[in-house]
Amino acid sequence: MLRYVFKPKGSRVYRGRYRVGNDPVRCDVPLHTDKRHVAEAALRKLVEEEEMALLGIGPAKGLRDAAKRSLAEHLTDFLADLKARQRGKHYLQHTRNRLKGLFAACGWNRLADITADAFQQWRAGQTISPDTLNHYLGHANTFLNWTVKNGRLNANPLRTVGKVETRGHERCVRRALTDTELTKLVQSSGKRGLVYLLAAYTGLRRGEIKKLVWDDLHLDGPHPYIEARAATTKNKTRAVIPLVQELAEGLRERFKRRALAFPLVFRTGVPSTKMLAKDLTVCGIPVTDALGRRVDFHALRYTFATILARKGVPRRVAMELMRHSDSRLTDKVYVDTTSFSLFGVVTKLDPPSLSPLASPKSGKTCPKPEKPGKTLSSESEAEIVAMDDGRAPLGKAVPSWESSAMVPRGGLEPPCLLSTGF
Numbered sequence: 001m002l003r004y005v006f007k008p009k010g011s012r013v014y015r016g017r018y019r020v021g022n023d024p025v026r027c028d029v030p031l032h033t034d035k036r037h038v039a040e041a042a043l044r045k046l047v048e049e050e051e052m053a054l055l056g057i058g059p060a061k062g063l064r065d066a067a068k069r070s071l072a073e074h075l076t077d078f079l080a081d082l083k084a085r086q087r088g089k090h091y092l093q094h095t096r097n098r099l100k101g102l103f104a105a106c107g108w109n110r111l112a113d114i115t116a117d118a119f120q121q122w123r124a125g126q127t128i129s130p131d132t133l134n135h136y137l138g139h140a141n142t143f144l145n146w147t148v149k150n151g152r153l154n155a156n157p158l159r160t161v162g163k164v165e166t167r168g169h170e171r172c173v174r175r176a177l178t179d180t181e182l183t184k185l186v187q188s189s190g191k192r193g194l195v196y197l198l199a200a201y202t203g204l205r206r207g208e209i210k211k212l213v214w215d216d217l218h219l220d221g222p223h224p225y226i227e228a229r230a231a232t233t234k235n236k237t238r239a240v241i242p243l244v245q246e247l248a249e250g251l252r253e254r255f256k257r258r259a260l261a262f263p264l265v266f267r268t269g270v271p272s273t274k275m276l277a278k279d280l281t282v283c284g285i286p287v288t289d290a291l292g293r294r295v296d297f298h299a300l301r302y303t304f305a306t307i308l309a310r311k312g313v314p315r316r317v318a319m320e321l322m323r324h325s326d327s328r329l330t331d332k333v334y335v336d337t338t339s340f341s342l343f344g345v346v347t348k349l350d351p352p353s354l355s356p357l358a359s360p361k362s363g364k365t366c367p368k369p370e371k372p373g374k375t376l377s378s379e380s381e382a383e384i385v386a387m388d389d390g391r392a393p394l395g396k397a398v399p400s401w402e403s404s405a406m407v408p409r410g411g412l413e414p415p416c417l418l419s420t421g422f
Contacts, residue, residue: 002026003047005039014039020050066152067112071103074111074152078143098139111147114157123164129172130164137161175293176306176336177285184283192271192279194250199300201307202241203322206297208232212265214258217251224248239323273297305334 002019014031016039029046031039049064066074079096103109106118119140123133140158147153177185182200186193198204204212204226211232218225226241233239243251251265259267271279273296277287280295288294301322308318309331319327322334 003043005031005036005043016043016046018043018047018050020047021054062151063154066147067110069110071108071110071113072100074147075099075103075143078146081146094135095139095142098136099143102136102140111153114144116158116161119158119161130166134163134166137163173291173293174299174302175289175291175295176299176303176339177295178339181283181285182303185279185285188283189271189279192275194254195266195270196276196279196300197247197250199297200303201244201247202226203301203304204228204241205234205301206270208234209266210264210270213263214255214265215263217255217265219243219248219252219255224251233323235323235325237323241321271297302334302336305330306336306339309335310339 002017004018005014005016007014012034014033014036016029016031017026018029019026029043031042033039033042053064075096079092082092082095102119102122106114106122108114108118119137123136126133137158141156144153144156144158148156177200182196186197186200189196195209198209199206208228211229212226216227216229216232218227224243224245226243228239228241230236230238254265258265276295276297280287285295305318305322308321313321315327315331319330322330324330
C-alpha cells in the first residue's frame with residue numbers, strides 16, 4: 001500500500017498520494033493544510049474510507065463525493081433534472097426560491113447539515129399559513145428523495161417530519177356562486193360573461209382557458225365538446241369536456257366574429273382575479289362573504305363541482321368531469337356544501353308514525369301474542385292447529401296460494417320514464 005504526504009515545490013500546503021489494494025492507479029489529492037500531522041491524519045482517513053468502500057463495508061464513493069459538494073450545487077442539478085422532465089416554469093421558480101430560502105434560514109450548507117430538528121425549529125417560528133409550510137416540506141422532501149434516488153444520500157432526513165394541520169386554519173377559503181349570482185355575473189359582464197360561463201360549466205382553469213384554440217372546440221353536431229390537449233391541462237392528460245347547449249351557442253356566435261389571424265379563442269385575454277372582483281362588485285356580489293370565504297377565478301371551478309353535486313350527478317361521473325384522480329378531492333374540497341338545502345331535504349323525509357301500542361307511558365313494545373289454536377282475525381291467514389307434540393304442520397302454517405291475489409299482468413317493476421342526464 002502506498003501512502004505519503006508531500007509539499008510541492010513552491011507550495012505551502014500538503015498534498016497526498018496513495019494507492020488502494022492492487023489498483024495500479026496512484027491517486028494524488030490536495031489536503032488543504034500546512035501542518036504535516038493534520039495532512040497525514042486526513043490522508044489516513046481518506047485511504048481507510050477507500051479501503052472500506054472497496055470491501056463493501058463503508059459509504060460508496062458517490063456518497064462521499066456528494067457529501068463534499070455544497071447544497072447549491074445539488075440544487076442546481078436537481079432543477080436541471082426537473083427542467084429536463086418538462087416541469088412547468090412556475091413550479092421550477094417556486095421550488096428554487098423556497099429551497100434556497102429554507103437552506104439559508106436553517107443554516108444548511110451540506111447534505112449532512114440537514115436534520116429534522118432544524119427544520120421543525122424553523123417551522124415553529126414561522127407565521128406563514130399552514131398550507132404554505134406544507135409546501136416547503138413537500139419541496140424539501142422531493143429534493144431529498146431525488147438525492148437518495150441518485151445515490152447522493154443514504155436516507156431522507158426529513159422523512160419522519162409530519163405535515164401541519166390545515167383544517168380550520170385556511171387563509172384562503174373559496175366558495176361557489178349560487179345560480180342567481182352566476183346569472184347576474186354572466187349577464188352584466190359583457191364579453192367577459194362568456195368566459196365566466198365557460199369556467200363555471202366546464203371546470204376549466206384560467207390557464208387552460210387562455211390556451212384554448214378554435215381547433216380544440218367541436219361545436220357542430222348534437223353533442224358539442226371541448227377537446228383539451230395534454231399540453232394545456234394541469235395533469236398533462238387529454239380530456240373531452242362536454243358543453244351545455246347555451247354555452248355552445250355562445251361559442252358559436254363568437255366563432256362567427258373570430259379574427260382568422262388569431263387561433264386563440266380568447267385572444268384579448270382571460271379576465272384576471274382583479275377584473276373578476278370588479279365585475280362582482282358591480283353586480284352587488286361580495287368578493288368575500290361574512291364567513292371569510294372569497295370568490296376568485298378558481299372559485300368558478302368550485303361552482304362547477306357544486307352544480308354537479310346539486311344535480312345529483314354520480315360521484316364517479318363528477319370526478320371525470322372535474323378531471324380529478326380521486327373522488328374525495330371532488331367531494332371534500334371543491335363541493336360547497338353550504339349551498340345545499342339540508343332543511344329542505346329533511347322536510348321531504350317520511351318517517352313512520354309511532355304506534356300507540358309502543359307508547360312510552362304504557363311500557364309495551366309489541367302486541368300481546370295469540371294463544372295456540374285460536375283462529376287469526378284475517379281470513380286470508382292460515383289457521384295453525386296444535387298437535388300432540390306442540391308443533392304445527394308446515395302445510396297449514398303457510399297460506400295457500402289459491403287464496404292470494406295474483407300480480408297484475410305487466411311485471412313486478414313499475415314503468416319508468418327515460419330521463420336525460422346532466
